[in-house]
Amino acid sequence: MSSASIADRLNRLPISPFHKKATVIIGLGTFFDLYDIFLSGALAAVLAKQFHVDAKQLPLLIGSSFLGMFFGAVFLGRMADRLGRKRTYMFTLLVYSIFTLLGAFSTSVTALILFRFLAGIGLGVELPLCDVYLGELLPAAKRGRYTAWAYTLGFLGVPCVGFLARWLIPLHPLGIDGWRWIFILGSLGAVIVWFLRRDLPESPRWLESAGRKAEAEQLMRGFEAESQRLYGKLPELKETVPVVKTDFPFSKLFGREYIGRTVMLYIFQILQTFGYYGFGSLVPIILSQKGFAIVSSLGFTALSFIGYPVGSYLSLFLVERMERKWLISLSAFLMAGFGLLFGLSGSAGMIVAFGFLYTLVSNIFSNSFHIYQAEIFPTAVRATAAGSAYSLSRIMSGLMPFVLLPVLKQYGATTFFGVVACAMILIIVDIALLGPKTTGRSLESVNRLPVDPAVATGGSDLKI
Template identity: 65%
Template sequence: MQAESVSSRMDRLPISPVHRKAMFLIGIGMFFDLYDIFLSGTLGSVLTKQFHVSSAQLPLLLGSSFLGMFIGSIVLNNLADRVGRKKAFMINLGIYSIFTFLGAFSPNATLLILFRFLAGLGLGAELPLSDTYLSELLPAKNRGRYIAWAYTFGFLGVPCIGFLARGLVPMQPMGFDGWRWLFVIGAIGAVIIWLLRGSLPESPRWLESVGRVQEAHQLVDQFEKNNRLTSSGASRASAVSETHRATSVPTRLLFSPTYRKRTVMLWIFQILQTIGYYGFGSLVPIVLGQKGYTIVSSLEFTALTFIGYPIGSFLSLFVIERIDRKWLIVFSALGMAVFGLLFGYSTSENSIVLFGFLYTLISNVFSNGLHTYQAEIFPTSIRATAAGTAYSLSRLTSGLMPLVMLPVLKNYGATSMFGVVAAAMVLIMLDIGILGPRTTGRSLEAVNQPGEADSAASGTSRSL
């Protein structure tokens, strides 16, 4: 009697303490990842004054970590498909914590730029690897909601960095510049998460995909035992017809006729989304400075608008399994375009905080949709590589973005800059709306079985 696949056994598991622990530890790891991503923008104006950074150096200071993320996302996510999700997690957190700690002691802008770049190598793998791991561990019916929960924990790091910067930057605790403490906090947090994640299980789907089938089944046996479930021979035999055995799939499958459309769609999306998402988070303190506010005032307004990130992530919990992921991304991109333009037009303090808050709120509905979505539309054997390669393009765009957006802001003002953001969001709506497959509530294997990709990309889905 043929054994049931690991994937089908994983999909029929109820949510258990194993799932909740993984969701929490991945979410807290994201906390320090997102804390650091928004750190550069928050401190941009401060470090310009601290190190007397020239206008030519500022884009490099803001973009150095993103350029490191570009390389790290490709290399470490590819490594995750070869050595496993868990080992890759340990490597990326180790790299990040070491170089972030060294960054706190940078004596000049040049060394800070170097350490930010090297920290970015580890940082770049965290989010797509987290998406991949959770999508493989969680059952289909709960996948979106629990990934959204992880990001809700993670995005608490964004207002946290905002308020910490507001409180610490003007101070020198123990004779050490306040902004340097922000790096120390990030590094120590990453070390703690590194220790805690050692207790996480490897992805059974990944184990199955690389031929370690017995090990994968033994791990799922333990999950079922913890949930007081059993997998009889009869249930395994009946389920095998609904799934297919995982096989080793070469990376070139990304460009095969089956998945080429998805690859192009996701690459276009990742290049454009960072203009709207990280364009706001990285540049808003500088935008407020251009509007005439002081460093302290701009940090205060930034912290207030950043509250929208965890609130938006929390609100996504109520819609991420009700609206298909592709349309959730499309509708939230429209909201970002509208609120971005209104923020650019704003001149009063109340309207700046209001539209900044609404922008960050809707952008995290957008973000949770995209992070769940990108890990659903490729097979297990190349899932981390596919998500990491596409995500690396967003990091490259983020690194190069200051070279384009700062001149637009300087020469044409905030309204024109957010006009560029709105145009990028409209292109995303067309890209995902036309080319994106439906995924919500479907097993990863059904979404990615041969012949399904092309039909799904047209906006229709095969009945299961």
């Protein structure tokens, strides 16, 4: 077989049990990733009361795990490109589980901030690595849909943490504070997923890119044998494309071939934080600022969070039918509108309705960009590129409480969401001008850039 055969052979495979198994296991992992990401926001008001947190400490308490994710995304993304997707997956989940369990038994706000930071390091590259792994394993025609299925399963963790907080906060099961149980459950669930991940295959595309062609060939023969057993003869190979060399330096992301895509994704990740995590992390505090009691605000938050898995499910019917860059732009526009309406709402019914609609469209937005960011760079540097860009969203999420909480306190919820709306409009401009088209195309064709320097910028009208 040629050096390019692994990608070609993966793209011609029908969806088989090994694809579905990988999707479910990755989805279960994202369940606990997203469970934890939204945990700090859901518990912020409770923990502030528990540890007598003052106004200066509260942003650090909320942002500590995001700051840890920044470092995890920066350093562990490169690990995934050098040591493999699976090995990195196993390491990151173990780090998260250990420090989340330790956080459950924190006796001071300082200890809790430290353990949340260390757990965040484990989480930092989890989501971009999920995008990369499924993007490399799945055939081009089904890549978006099955990645969206993984996130639909994962986003069940968001309302789960909301309802657990609403139920457990007033209780003390076995003499342990309810909020501590929420951390314990997250840690134990991650351990279960860790054992399931041991059965995942390594990415054949990564093995080939790393020069381990015999292992990639062995995996592919197993995949093809299973597909042939279930579906009969496989389609003929239609194309042969070159594999990017393994010595692809990180600096090349800023060369003329990829600078447009790199800048686009970096700007995107900085701004998307305001819309996506600005709501999810701070909505209980926003409701408290509106005058609702903690228990009531947790209930409204939990109901609003139902929109996350619903939006993720709806994305299944859109991500392969609509060009992803335009789907991201449309959902960003709707987030801006629903956010402003949420900020203006005063009644419980309007708050829940617009909160639900906001989270619904925000997960069409989220699923689309998670698929997208793993499509626009070559295999040898894909995890590094996605992880480094994603790290910017983590550092912004960590800094966001320091920026948005003063806006909320001084100017109110409407101005807060006005800032969010401005960020969403800038995202639309960014991705419309610089984002390449990817829907339905093989990863190799998306990244086979033209030789002509005049067009080798990664722009939206890229010709292959």
